[in-house]
Amino acid sequence: MNFVTPEIAWAPLAPIIIVLGAAAIGVLIEAFVRRPATRRTIQLGFGLVVLIAALGTTIAQWAALEGGGTTVMQFMLTVDRQALAWQTVILVFGILGIILFAARTRAGEPAFTALGSASPGSLEETLARRRGLEVTEVFPLLLFAVGGMMLFTCVTDFVFLFVALEVFSLALYILVALARRRRLMSHEAALKYFLLGAFSSAIYIFGVALIYGATTQTSFAPVGRAIDVISDRDPLLLTGVVLVLVGLLFKLGAVPFHSWTPDAYQGAPTPVTAFMGAATKAAATAALVRILYTSLYPLEWEISWMIWAVACLSMVLGTVLALVQTNVKRMLAYSSVAHAGFILVAFAGLTNEAVAALPFYLLAYGLATIGAFAVVSQVRERTEDGSVGAEAVRLGQWAGLGKRSPLLAGAMALFLLSFAGIPLTAGFIGKFEVFSAAIAGGGWPLVLVAVIASAVAAFFYVRLVVLMFLTDVPEGIEDAVEVEDSPLATLVVVVTAAGVIVLGVLPAGVLSVFESAAQFLVLSNG
């Protein structure tokens, strides 16, 4: 046997190379810059510049792209308009995320622990805090996660997809474990996220092995063609396909593969929750779209029952469980499970409209998610000695927030209404597009469930709005909650709120961009 050297067109990979290369340089900055405060400034500035440069490169490539796109490496990587659209969305989340990562309280406390290896409450931790140490590795880790996710959107091979999946997942597992406050909870969340994430990727790769066994291929388009040829439904192939979908639905956080979502969202440092909630969902959806439309479409009839069942379960269970939560972060986590269901609704019938609707939906959802968690990171408890402590996440502690901080409470109300899908917010347009795509594909029973679930979900979103604006702060505990006003977090809140309004009022421009992105480059030869 002889190997053929693969031909790689490097130029279209520029945004990914910029981000991943910068992540590697970020690790070197950790080693060579000694003062923690300087290190933080350098890492933040460097990360921001890099992400903005990558965003600029992506947009330039979009403008310069001729025809369907470029095959970077045959059967492995393609950069087409679909991939560029998703990469832009992920880079926007990355930029907002890195700003939020750097936000500090008035007392100068960052969101991340002083020393990741020191156990909570130990002497080492106290010493590390006193010396002003700070885990600034979070910035390169975010870059690694963004780079992996960008790769995830343009990979066209099942095994390569697995590698990209791990590149961003491993970075996220570490980020989840680095909370400043409530560190035991953060460790526990990281452990659960890690074990379930590793479990799901093992399921995924075994599915890939079975698909390889059934079709002798691992790339999307050749697998699709091989499925066409295999006439009698091969049990090996079907098992493989189901296992692969299970692995991806885990990342999407859909019921019954959602059990990590509430724990990871609650235990992670809030800036990480914001980034992870928005970007992981976008990346997982992007990969799911590409796999279903370019590879597994001949099996549509066989896998639609699974998509339908998971979509219904996610919408119903996510909504019902969110109703009974008393913790804001956990409530938003279950709401994200319900949103995973709404995303899956779009896949009914595999229509072309869905390919255009999903990036918009994820952009709208992601902006609202990052904004909402940015607000959560600003509402703090007061400790007994009067200093500002951990985040106030009990619903009761949010009573009367509208009077304390009209800006934050108003923005939060806007994000919640966008989650609920109230007109004039981005969430409404997103849901409208997704549901009409599903109806076009004959999925009206799913849309019916989705509309009912949205109506029920509106109850718990509005409950929090009522609590913030129409409920007075209970007597005697006025001082128990302190609202921070970090300029960086406020910036993120304002930008995301503006985005949610603009996408809700004037969606036409962005929608037409995503419509022109609704095509895949699939090689016909080979």
Added chain:
Amino acid sequence: MNPINFVILAAILFSIGSAAVLLRRNAIVAFMGVELMLNAANLALVAFSRIHGQLDGQVMAFFVMVVAAAEVVVGLAIIIALFRARQTISLDEPAELKG
């Protein structure tokens, strides 16, 4: 020996691994279950590679090994951090997160 037997062995190993993840309460043992599942996938890839008479599957097994090694690094780091904080790695014991 028929190479399909190796695929069957891989399926058995995969089942044992997933049972370990779902049933055992010790984080290290659950993690070993994940590793067993990844190795089962490797065995299946190599066996299919032999059946098809290609090298593709064997090349892919290398990728899986590298990823598995990276996963061990991150996973053990998290488990050790948890152990130092709590002196236990039981998955039932830490119960800060509920509901």
